[in-house]
Amino acid sequence: MRIMRLIAAAAALAALAYAELAQSQEGPILIGASIPLTGGVSTFGQHSRWGAELAVSEANAKGGVLGRKIEVDFQDNRCNPAEAVKSVTQMLSEKKYVAIFDGLCSSAALAIMPLVERAGVPFVVANASATSIAERSGVGGNKWTFKVNPTDLSMLDALVGWLDKEGKAGNIAFLGEDSDFGRAGSTGLETALKKRNLKLASVDFFQKGTADFTPVFTKIKARKPALFAIYAVDADFQNAMRQWYSMGGGVPLTGRVLVDQVPKEIMDSGFLDGTTSVQPYDPSVDTPGNKAFVEAFRKLHNVPPILVSFESYEAMKVLIDAIRRAGKADPAAIRDALATAKMPSMLGTVIEFDDHNLAHNNAIILTIKGGKVMVVGMSKT
Amino acid sequence: MDPGFYLQLLLNGIVIGCIYALIAMGLSLIFGVLEIVNFAHGEFYMLGAMLAYFLTMNLRLGYAATVLVVTASAVGLGYLLYEALLVSVQGGGFERSILLTLGLSMVLQNGAVFLFTTTPRMIETQQSYTNVVVGDLRVSLMRLLALGLAVLAFAALYLILYRTRVGKAMRGVAQSREAALMVGIDPRAVSRLAVAIGIGLSGLAGGALAPVYAVHPLMGASFVFKAFAIIILGGLGNIAGAAIAALSLGVLESVMGGFLPVVMVDALVFSSMIAMLLVRPQGLFGRGVRV
Amino acid sequence: MRAGATRAFLVLLVLAVLFALPRLTGNEYVLALGVSFAMFSVLASGLNLVYGYTGLLSFAQVGFFGIGGYTAALLVTERGWNLGWAATAGGALAALVGLVIGYSSLRLSRHAFAIVSLSFALLCMIVARDWVSLTRGAMGIPGLPVPTLGFMGREWRLSRPADFYYLLLGFAAAAHALMYLVVSSRLGRAMRAIRLNEPLAQSQGIDPLRYKLLALALSALLAGMVGGLFVFYLTIVDPSIFDFYYTETMLIMVILGGPGSFWGVLASSAVLAALPDLLRFTTDLRMVLYGAVLIAAMLLFPGGVAGWLARRRWQRWRSPRVSPS
Numbered sequence: 003m004r005i006m007r008l009i010a011a012a013a014a015l016a017a018l019a020y021a022e023l024a025q026s027q028e029g030p031i032l033i034g035a036s037i038p039l040t041g042g043v044s045t046f047g048q049h050s051r052w053g054a055e056l057a058v059s060e061a062n063a064k065g066g067v068l069g070r071k072i073e074v075d076f077q078d079n080r081c082n083p084a085e086a087v088k089s090v091t092q093m094l095s096e097k098k099y100v101a102i103f104d105g106l107c108s109s110a111a112l113a114i115m116p117l118v119e120r121a122g123v124p125f126v127v128a129n130a131s132a133t134s135i136a137e138r139s140g141v142g143g144n145k146w147t148f149k150v151n152p153t154d155l156s157m158l159d160a161l162v163g164w165l166d167k168e169g170k171a172g173n174i175a176f177l178g179e180d181s182d183f184g185r186a187g188s189t190g191l192e193t194a195l196k197k198r199n200l201k202l203a204s205v206d207f208f209q210k211g212t213a214d215f216t217p218v219f220t221k222i223k224a225r226k227p228a229l230f231a232i233y234a235v236d237a238d239f240q241n242a243m244r245q246w247y248s249m250g251g252g253v254p255l256t257g258r259v260l261v262d263q264v265p266k267e268i269m270d271s272g273f274l275d276g277t278t279s280v281q282p283y284d285p286s287v288d289t290p291g292n293k294a295f296v297e298a299f300r301k302l303h304n305v306p307p308i309l310v311s312f313e314s315y316e317a318m319k320v321l322i323d324a325i326r327r328a329g330k331a332d333p334a335a336i337r338d339a340l341a342t343a344k345m346p347s348m349l350g351t352v353i354e355f356d357d358h359n360l361a362h363n364n365a366i367i368l369t370i371k372g373g374k375v376m377v378v379g380m381s382k383t
Numbered sequence: 384m385d386p387g388f389y390l391q392l393l394l395n396g397i398v399i400g401c402i403y404a405l406i407a408m409g410l411s412l413i414f415g416v417l418e419i420v421n422f423a424h425g426e427f428y429m430l431g432a433m434l435a436y437f438l439t440m441n442l443r444l445g446y447a448a449t450v451l452v453v454t455a456s457a458v459g460l461g462y463l464l465y466e467a468l469l470v471s472v473q474g475g476g477f478e479r480s481i482l483l484t485l486g487l488s489m490v491l492q493n494g495a496v497f498l499f500t501t502t503p504r505m506i507e508t509q510q511s512y513t514n515v516v517v518g519d520l521r522v523s524l525m526r527l528l529a530l531g532l533a534v535l536a537f538a539a540l541y542l543i544l545y546r547t548r549v550g551k552a553m554r555g556v557a558q559s560r561e562a563a564l565m566v567g568i569d570p571r572a573v574s575r576l577a578v579a580i581g582i583g584l585s586g587l588a589g590g591a592l593a594p595v596y597a598v599h600p601l602m603g604a605s606f607v608f609k610a611f612a613i614i615i616l617g618g619l620g621n622i623a624g625a626a627i628a629a630l631s632l633g634v635l636e637s638v639m640g641g642f643l644p645v646v647m648v649d650a651l652v653f654s655s656m657i658a659m660l661l662v663r664p665q666g667l668f669g670r671g672v673r674v
Numbered sequence: 675m676r677a678g679a680t681r682a683f684l685v686l687l688v689l690a691v692l693f694a695l696p697r698l699t700g701n702e703y704v705l706a707l708g709v710s711f712a713m714f715s716v717l718a719s720g721l722n723l724v725y726g727y728t729g730l731l732s733f734a735q736v737g738f739f740g741i742g743g744y745t746a747a748l749l750v751t752e753r754g755w756n757l758g759w760a761a762t763a764g765g766a767l768a769a770l771v772g773l774v775i776g777y778s779s780l781r782l783s784r785h786a787f788a789i790v791s792l793s794f795a796l797l798c799m800i801v802a803r804d805w806v807s808l809t810r811g812a813m814g815i816p817g818l819p820v821p822t823l824g825f826m827g828r829e830w831r832l833s834r835p836a837d838f839y840y841l842l843l844g845f846a847a848a849a850h851a852l853m854y855l856v857v858s859s860r861l862g863r864a865m866r867a868i869r870l871n872e873p874l875a876q877s878q879g880i881d882p883l884r885y886k887l888l889a890l891a892l893s894a895l896l897a898g899m900v901g902g903l904f905v906f907y908l909t910i911v912d913p914s915i916f917d918f919y920y921t922e923t924m925l926i927m928v929i930l931g932g933p934g935s936f937w938g939v940l941a942s943s944a945v946l947a948a949l950p951d952l953l954r955f956t957t958d959l960r961m962v963l964y965g966a967v968l969i970a971a972m973l974l975f976p977g978g979v980a981g982w983l984a985r986r987r988w989q990r991w992r993s994p995r996v997s998p999s
Binding site: 040041042043044045048180206207208209211212213214216217218220221224236237238240241244245247248249250265266267268271 | 388391392395396399493496500501502503505507511512514521522523526592595596597599601602604605606636637638639640641642644645646649
Binding site: 116 | 704706804806811812814817904908909910958
């Protein structure tokens with residue numbers, strides 16, 4: 003028994019020593035990522051991870067960057083700022099990560115921002131929606147944080163502009179999930195409408211995890227709005243769509259409807275025809291870059307990418323591109339390279355950061371016609 | 384507001400209320416007979432729904448067959464649960480049973496997330512999108528079927544509790560444990576059956592609702608706290624009280640949700656639970672919480 | 675007396691090492707773990723006071739924690755208060771709320787209290803998310819400024835993580851000292867008596883309600899204060915501070931350490947605050963493990979590790995050294 007324990011201990015020590023040794027040599031370039039791998043929004047964390055990993059494996063297949071392979075270390079933050087602080091502090095203290103990636107939830111990203119500033123490591127935000135992230139970055143603020151995905155405010159401005167052209171923006175009812183995502187939606191719509199001297203006809207929120215939307219749908223339908231903006235994701239969105247269908251609908255949908263996740267039957271029936279949605283991404287965008295991306299993603303994971311996967315994919319590509327241009331795996335140099343980024347996006351635009359370290363990629367305006375999703379416009383955010 | 388609006392709200396509320404009742408009655412039965420608050424009750428609902436998903440989508444079983452298999456499995460699981468875990472903490476104190484079932488809920492919920500991820504799954508069959516329309520009122524077929532199952536379950540429960548000897552024994556134990564013991568009722572057999580039925584009802588609710596709602600490992604969590612509120616309001620241990628409270632809550636939620644922000648309704652539910660406990664601890668109908 | 679002196683010496687030694695840690699290592703992660711330990715130990719020991727000593731199962735700790743956090747955040751950002759006063763106010767408000775829910779439900783029964791405490795915690799989450807004008811809703815209050823503490827005429831700006839480490843560790847030490855004084859005094863013995871046999875305790879002239887409320891108020895005060903300090907370390911307070919996950923973790927710490935054992939819970943909170951991160955278990959598996967531990971503890975080890983150690987000591991003391999002939 004004793005001997006066994008000694009052998010096991012010796013083996014463990016040897017393994018540890020080997021790992022240390024391997025690490026100290028010219029190893030891969032390490033990027034740290036903090037995403038919700040568990041908890042209520044883990045589906046998004048999963049897709050963010052898949053998107054980032056695809057970008058990394060594509061770069062590694064071409065020989066990596068600066069002659070070294072890239073490796074991403076994913077840590078769980080459960081969409082909780084306390085966990086995010088703990089996981090990112092750990093990664094930063096190990097001093098081997100050249101950049102921190104994502105955060106995913108706004109509250110997590112906001113909590114990470116002061117940490118990266120103190121440690122002097124760049125932080126690339128791919129998915130968080132809070133406007134305050136960009137407001138606090140760049141000039142006069144946190145110079146280490148860069149936000150690749152557009153703000154809700156700008157996307158909704160584009161949508162409202164579109165709807166207003168068709169004279170439909172005056173009577174929109176809003177239903178959103180009670181989270182930073184949903185609240186950003188209502189404030190974004192209200193701000194965009196105010197600019198045109200309009201306002202939302204009604205505003206309602208539901209708790210995440212609500213299974214039953216029939217009461218609130220009945221209420222909204224009774225008010226007879228011209229458009230219905232719905233901000234729901236994941237299981238809530240699935241439940242909402244099915245229940246909306248069984249109630250007969252009757253009002254065209256708008257907002258950030260997840261048109262790529264509508265159940266096939268509902269889509270095919272033409273029930274949602276007339277929906278207008280704005281998203282930072284849709285799998286049906288017709289550019290060669292996107293087609294290749296969707297196919298590669300599908301082959302690996304058997305499901306098409308969602309917008310979170312795309313956002314992480316492109317944000318990771320931006321980061322990898324910056325590392326290459328920086329010429330060395332030094333966080334400060336990478337930060338400077340990020341500030342001067344000019345990378346082409348799969349949406350046909352060029353990603354570059356403004357003086358608040360915010361990129362202004364195109365928002366895509368989608369509509370559903372004949373049971374199919376169609377891109378009807380792209381708008382700079 | 385036209386009457387059609389109110390009627391639709393009322394109809395929605397009755398359907399939701401019956402579904403709450405299915406879950407709450409099982410919880411109430413277990414508490415009444417064993418004095419155990421089953422924190423993991425929502426997880427059995429979730430497991431029932433996940434099993435139903437698997438049976439319908441992977442094995443292509445029909446609706447009736449799925450419901451039967453799910454209910455039977457849940458009843459069996461209930462027996463297992465009692466013999467393996469609950470029998471040892473019974474009578475060992477209220478706190479022990481809460482913590483035990485809390486631990487069980489943590490294992491089941493997180494285990495399910497680990498094994499199946501939180502990606503929601505929808506059952507898609509021929510009838511998933513059929514609606515029943517009467518005038519201005521619409522209800523989806525699957526909801527109506529769930530309502531029917533709930534009514535059947537109530538009827539079956541009533542028959543068991545009031546027309547069989549073992550049912551009478553259960554009611555006796557729920558009313559007064561000491562008296563039941565004195566009369567010679569075997570508490571273990573009665574408790575085992577109560578748990579089996581209680582879990583069975585929860586699983587049945589899962590099986591009935593799997594075609595209606597998205598199926599995912601966290602679906603039980605949102606129901607279970609409401610179920611607690613219901614059994615408190617209805618009177619702990621009073622099964623009929625739980626059913627009435629559940630139905631009223633469903634209707635109230637629906638009707639109020641037609642006018643007020645939905646989130647306010649949730650806050651109201653929990654506040655009422657606290658108020659009820661403080662003002663009238665025996666609930667609206669029943670036996671109070673025993674000291 | 676000898677054992678007491680040894681123990682006191684050990685405690686001082688450990689404290690000295692802990693406080694010297696930032697000088698010995700520049701590793702910020704170690705400091706983060708220290709902050710996490712300080713926070714959880716105050717929460718768990720408070721819960722131990724209520725559940726382990728007085729015997730009241732309470733789910734309300736996390737509510738007090740969050741109330742303290744939000745109150746302090748709002749007082750500093752909206753009224754420009756000094757952190758020390760803001761955190762104290764947070765703790766005081768939490769204690770007041772604790773007294774209210776305690777007084778109203780404990781008059782009835784412990785069971786009523788357990789359920790009321792649970793709904794209270796759920797209500798806190800709902801209020802934090804939906805009373806947007808007060809709490810800023812789901813977005814929370816981000817960007818909390820670097821706080822300052824007034825200390826005998828001098829100002830201390832907490833701009834480095836090491837500052838928060840010292841602050842929270844210092845607070846945790848003071849909180850535990852206070853709790854230790856309570857549990858080793860007549861108050862503590864009265865609480866234990868109430869848990870073991872309430873009617874008997876009553877017959878001895880102890881008013882159970884008074885002691886239960888005292889335990890509850892003290893634990894709420896400390897939880898609220900540590901919450902007020904912790905949110906400034908995070909620089910953000912949002913509704914996730916009321917997450918049920920904290921309650922589950924606190925419960926595990928108390929159950930594992932042994933309800934009613936002051937040192938047991940302190941030790942288990944140290945282990946559980948640091949170990950999971952070091953082991954890099956995914957949170958799902960970790961929670962499954964916690965759940966399994968909870969189940970095992972309820973079935974086999976109701977006294978936790980401390981209880982098991984105590985029982986072994988008794989058994990050894992009792993076992994006959996002379997074999998029967």
